[in-house]
Amino acid sequence: MSLSDRRALLAGLLALPLAACGFTPAYAPGGAGQALRGQVRASDPQTSNDFDFVAAFEQRLGRPGAPRYRLDYQITTSERGAARVAGLGETRISILGTVDYALRDMASEQVVTEGSLRNVTNYSTTDTQLATRRAQEDAEARLMRILADQVSARLISALAQ
Numbered sequence: 001m002s003l004s005d006r007r008a009l010l011a012g013l014l015a016l017p018l019a020a021c022g023f024t025p026a027y028a029p030g031g032a033g034q035a036l037r038g039q040v041r042a043s044d045p046q047t048s049n050d051f052d053f054v055a056a057f058e059q060r061l062g063r064p065g066a067p068r069y070r071l072d073y074q075i076t077t078s079e080r081g082a083a084r085v086a087g088l089g090e091t092r093i094s095i096l097g098t099v100d101y102a103l104r105d106m107a108s109e110q111v112v113t114e115g116s117l118r119n120v121t122n123y124s125t126t127d128t129q130l131a132t133r134r135a136q137e138d139a140e141a142r143l144m145r146i147l148a149d150q151v152s153a154r155l156i157s158a159l160a161q
Helices: 004-019 032-036 048-061 129-160
Strands: 040-042 067-086 089-105 113-122
Touching: 032 129, 040 048, 048 067, 048 129, 067 129, 089 129, 113 129
Parallel strands: 040 067
Antiparallel strands: 067 089, 089 113
16 A cells, blocks of 8 residues: 555544544634624723733634624733742743633623633843833733633634534
């Protein structure tokens, strides 16, 4: 059996359990990812973290045209030292972020799904305040993108069931 025939056989055998369990890709035509595209309006942002979160969320699921759902969310962050050098202080800071969310049907105001997600990013401090502040802002923006990706994945999986 040639190498290409073996690869085709192995790929077919690996795909068999997925087909048997009813697996369908979320972003396939008619999938849950496409059903949410442009259908979710996030609550108005109030803080810079909220703006970053909503921008990343809309990048993932599209800007709402005629939304069917409303996403209510609450983001909290906290910082703690991750590394310390004697005489210098904290040289690495962790930013812990939590988002509590609820997806509501706009017509009935019923909660479709809700949850709470957490994640963390880090940044390094330097001897200049400007560089440290910029590193902090970048870490916060990364954290908001991570949380938005997590929320959109949870919404897609909740509506796929």
